[in-house]
Amino acid sequence: MSLDLPSSGVFSLIGMNGAGKTTLVRILATQLQPTSGRASINGMDVMKDTRKLRDHIACVPQEARAAPFMTPKQTVLSYLLWRGVNYNEAASKAVESLSRVGLGDQVDVFNRKLSGGTKRKVLVATVLSSDADVIFLDEPTTGLDPISRRDLWDLLAGLAKDRFVILTTHYLEEAERLASIIGILHRGKLIGLGTLDQLRAAVRFQYSLMLPSSQAVPHVNDGEVTVGSMGQTQILTNEDEARDISRALLENGTKFSMSRISLDDVFFRLVHGAAEEDRR
Amino acid sequence: MRPSGWQVMAGILVNAIYAMKNYPIVMVNTVLSPLSFLTVITFVSRGQLIGEAIEGGFIMSMFQAGMSLQGDLSHFKNDFKLQDMVVSTPSTPLAYVTGMAVGEIIYSVPALAVLVVLASIYIHPDAASALQLLAVLLLMFLASTALGFTLSTFTSDIIQSFGFSSLISTLFSTLPPVYYPITYIPLPFRYLAYLSPTTYAAEISQNLTGMVQLSSIDIVVAWVVLASVSFVLLLISIKKARWREI
Numbered sequence: 001m002s003l004d005l006p007s008s009g010v011f012s013l014i015g016m017n018g019a020g021k022t023t024l025v026r027i028l029a030t031q032l033q034p035t036s037g038r039a040s041i042n043g044m045d046v047m048k049d050t051r052k053l054r055d056h057i058a059c060v061p062q063e064a065r066a067a068p069f070m071t072p073k074q075t076v077l078s079y080l081l082w083r084g085v086n087y088n089e090a091a092s093k094a095v096e097s098l099s100r101v102g103l104g105d106q107v108d109v110f111n112r113k114l115s116g117g118t119k120r121k122v123l124v125a126t127v128l129s130s131d132a133d134v135i136f137l138d139e140p141t142t143g144l145d146p147i148s149r150r151d152l153w154d155l156l157a158g159l160a161k162d163r164f165v166i167l168t169t170h171y172l173e174e175a176e177r178l179a180s181i182i183g184i185l186h187r188g189k190l191i192g193l194g195t196l197d198q199l200r201a202a203v204r205f206q207y208s209l210m211l212p213s214s215q216a217v218p219h220v221n222d223g224e225v226t227v228g229s230m231g232q233t234q235i236l237t238n239e240d241e242a243r244d245i246s247r248a249l250l251e252n253g254t255k256f257s258m259s260r261i262s263l264d265d266v267f268f269r270l271v272h273g274a275a276e277e278d279r280r
Numbered sequence: 281m282r283p284s285g286w287q288v289m290a291g292i293l294v295n296a297i298y299a300m301k302n303y304p305i306v307m308v309n310t311v312l313s314p315l316s317f318l319t320v321i322t323f324v325s326r327g328q329l330i331g332e333a334i335e336g337g338f339i340m341s342m343f344q345a346g347m348s349l350q351g352d353l354s355h356f357k358n359d360f361k362l363q364d365m366v367v368s369t370p371s372t373p374l375a376y377v378t379g380m381a382v383g384e385i386i387y388s389v390p391a392l393a394v395l396v397v398l399a400s401i402y403i404h405p406d407a408a409s410a411l412q413l414l415a416v417l418l419l420m421f422l423a424s425t426a427l428g429f430t431l432s433t434f435t436s437d438i439i440q441s442f443g444f445s446s447l448i449s450t451l452f453s454t455l456p457p458v459y460y461p462i463t464y465i466p467l468p469f470r471y472l473a474y475l476s477p478t479t480y481a482a483e484i485s486q487n488l489t490g491m492v493q494l495s496s497i498d499i500v501v502a503w504v505v506l507a508s509v510s511f512v513l514l515l516i517s518i519k520k521a522r523w524r525e526i
Binding site for chain 2: 074
């Protein structure tokens with residue numbers, strides 16, 4: 001794998017379970033030694049300049065939990081002490097950071113009494129409190145309800161204004177919403193990298209038409225037609241044909257929706273294609 | 281990089297102060313464990329072995345502090361992913377372990393305080409003996425801390441970790457003649473007892489306070505074994521412990 005990334009915004013890594021997302025994050029966050037290859041962040045090699053690099057990074061690992069016997073303030077404060085910040089400064093930064101994520105009135109409540117979404121916010125506040133330029137968040141929204149997830153998205157979007165966030169996720173909508181660059185991993189290989197538009201360009205058809213189950217499927221010259229389990233039809237095709245089909249559907253009074261293909265479609269096609277190639 | 285005081289303090293706060301404030305029940309075990317053995321040995325020996333039992337209580341407290349560290353570090357690493365979070369900071373394994381280990385000692389303070397009071401009543405060692413006893417206890421703590429940290433970095437869940445710490449505690453602080461002189465156990469078993477560093481720690485302590493008489497050579501051998509075991513375990517922890525995983 002070889003990639004160069006900018007130093008602001010959100011880079012989202014997506015892939016199936018076991019694709020290597022967490023392994024890559026752990027290597028970049030200096031938690032795991034790579035068996036081969038090179039990686040550097042802001043010119044600092046993850047193996048050679050480890051100590052220097054650790055001043056500039058912060059990480060919330062996958063499945064990280066705020067200790068239940070501690071309060072949010074104690075959680076953030078102790079993390080800052082480990083970063084070498086003095087006690088008084090750490091204490092005031094902890095309160096400031098928790099306030100930024102909306103937990104200003106819960107700094108002294110035990111973590112065990114907080115909801116799942118709030119506990120994740122505590123962890124985000126922890127890395128937010130540091131002066132790290134690069135933040136790693138490994139599946140920070142897994143298991144959260146839709147409202148909490150959206151709350152956290154707002155936080156992450158704010159975080160990415162002045163830092164570079166490397167985010168892994170299984171929620172493609174999350175990557176689509178937050179990421180300026182998306183990487184698709186498959187079995188340790190980067191099979192797609194770029195903005196959503198660049199990734200769309202990597203697949204054959206860029207437009208999607210959806211027809212409800214009761215509608216007749218029109219003839220498609222160049223495209224893919226898929227019938228879903230509920231009978232709904234998806235047509236993937238190029239821009240010209242999408243325009244022709246939609247015109248015909250409008251003339252017939254057929255209900256349909258048309259959009260550019262989603263990250264979901266791109267992901268499915270790229271991963272499916274890579275798996276096919278592996279089989280060959 | 282030298283560990284900063286703040287980094288060490290973080291470990292003390294997380295592993296002792298915050299936990300102690302919120303779960304004071306944990307302290308009861310650290311007091312009861314060494315004192316219960318002391319009580320049993322004292323009653324069974326009709327008070328004759330109270331001096332040895334007090335010294336055994338010190339040794340067990342220090343050894344168990346190191347083994348508790350193994351359980352706690354494993355818990356923080358596997359259940360909270362705290363170690364990974366700290367690895368990606370400017371902190372060092374030395375700062376992390378030192379803070380956490382001092383935290384374990386703080387937990388043992390109530391037990392140690394009781395033992396110090398008992399020692400001043402029943403053993404009353406002179407200053408030189410007290411200093412040597414302190415050195416023995418520090419070596420024990422160093423050895424068990426190094427062992428505890430190394431094992432914690434290899435354990436993948438808390439059940440496995442508790443299995444290790446219980447086994448090692450039994451093998452090194454319950455089974456060996458820590459609370460009584462080695463002459464109380466049958467000869468063939470004495471050879472087995474000498475496989476444990478705590479046996480040497482107990483022998484040195486009992487000799488210092490005049491409870492057993494060792495030859496000069498035996499004393500030197502005991503110190504050399506104790507120091508070597510601590511050094512080797514420390515070396516293993518530096519070389520083999522997985523701060524950054526491979």
